[in-house]
Amino acid sequence: MRRRLLAALFVGLPLAGMKTALADDASCTRIKAADLGWTDIALTTAVATTVLKAMNYEMKSSLLGLSVTYASLKDGQVDVFLGNWRPAQNIEFKQFFDKKWVDVLTTNLSGAxxxxxxxxxxxxxxxxxxxxxxxxxxxxxxxxxxxxxxxxxxxxxxxxxxxxxxxxxxxxxxxxxxxxxxxxxxxxxxxxxxxxxxxxxxxxxxxxxxxxxxxxxxxxxxxxxSTVWTLTRPGYSTTCPNVARFFTNLVFSVDQENEGMKAMLDEGATGEEAATAMIRKYPQNLDKWLDGVTMLDGSPALAKVKEELLK
CATH class of the missing domain: 3.40.190.100 (Glycine betaine-binding periplasmic protein; domain 2)
Structure with a gap:
């Protein structure tokens, strides 16, 4: 009996470890994003919001000026910003990068x-x-x-x-x-x-x-x-590793963004509508975006998000 109990315990450990490897702090349930009012950032932020909602997270974006966005990241009032256009912003906001007032996650767009x-x-x-x-x-x-x-x-x-x-x-x-x-x-x-x-x-x-x-x-x-990068407030990846993993995976193409932005500007689609259309037209994106990412409860995200968004 003792051997069976020990075996069950050790068999269960890897599964438990997998579930909690990217476990997020309770404060990560709600994500605060910055939106400059630029259509490209409105679209990419809407894509993130749509996928995170299917993962049982909640992301809210605020319309902020660029200087206020950087100050808000530094002060922890904003969690994530998908619109760091380089090299222009890195010249203007050089001290934020030099002094580690913001964290850099990934390049979310090349060829800009x-x-x-x-x-x-x-x-x-x-x-x-x-x-x-x-x-x-x-x-x-x-x-x-x-x-x-x-x-x-x-x-x-x-x-x-x-x-x-x-x-x-x-x-x-x-x-x-x-x-x-x-x-x-x-x-x-x-x-x-x-x-x-x-x-x-x-x-x-x-x-x-x-x-x-x-x-x-x-x-x-x-x-x-230019390239466009994703920034977070300092320490966000440590506090919210699962959401940070998702944002690190969240990469777009110029052609897909042009399509989504055209739908918003020329056809009157909302950001959410354009984001949903992009996800359904290019479902293979979800395989990359959700690699190693879990639902809020720690279970694998890919199958559940596809079930929710591709129906």
Whole structure:
């Protein structure tokens, strides 16, 4: 009898160990995320929220400015942020990385870009680089159209320093949607406009546009060639290893993000609707995202999440 009891005990140990290997603290049940109001981050955050809900977690996102997002990660008011665009943000928020005020989990997107752009007819007229802008100041009205305040700092610094001959220009700050509406109006009238562009985004499908060279100092080389990274508050992976494992696995492609963002911007889908459509169209993503990830109760997540989301 004693041998049978010991055998049962030792047989059960690996299973117990598997169940608790990534066990999360009770505080991990609710996850606080930051959303900048950018469609790409709204989409990826919605994907995370949808999958985590199927895992019996709850994620809530707050609309914050970029500077507030970094401060909130540092202070522990936000758990996760899926929108660390590099190299631009790592220059602007260098001290947060140097002083370990945020933790870096993974690259969630490769092949992105982020720099100034113009309509194709403006490029055809001779505007190919940052250096060309000043020659046509009157046509542009000495204005560069950006997005949310707190996001355009490389452009504001560029103007303040007079780089590329752009001293005295104005950076018009608004929002992603307002900027794109301004671009559309200009394109419809064949007016000249220079604006902050990026990929992934449906603007690359909906607009005939060209990115400007020469912005290496502001946005990095290769036309602002970028990667997007996932950040957490300090120590989050230790406190919430299962959720952190999920976020580490959560990687996207430019093409899939373009599809999801187009559904949101052009077809009126909510973030949740676009996220659910992406998951159902590319169910193989779940195999990667949930590798080694458990439900809140510690049981394997993959089969249960597929049952919930692919029905």
């Amino acid at each position: 870009k982020y720099t100034l752009a113009v309509p194709d007819y403006v490029a055809a007229a001779g505007v190919k680089s940052f250096e060309d802008l000043a020659r046509f100041a009157d046509k542009f009205g000495n204005k560069i159209y950006g997005i949310e305040p707190g996001t355009n700092q490389p452009l504001i610094d560029m103007v303040a320093e007079g780089s590329h001959g752009l001293g005295g220009w104005t950076v018009v700050e608004s929002s992603e949607q307002a900027m794109l509406a301004q671009v559309k109006r200009a394109v419809d009238r064949k007016d000249w406009i220079v604006f902050l562009g990026w990929q992934p985004h449906p603007m690359n499908l909906n607009l005939k546009m060209e990115y400007l060279s020469g912005g290496d100092q502001e946005f990095g080389p290769s036309y602002g060639g």
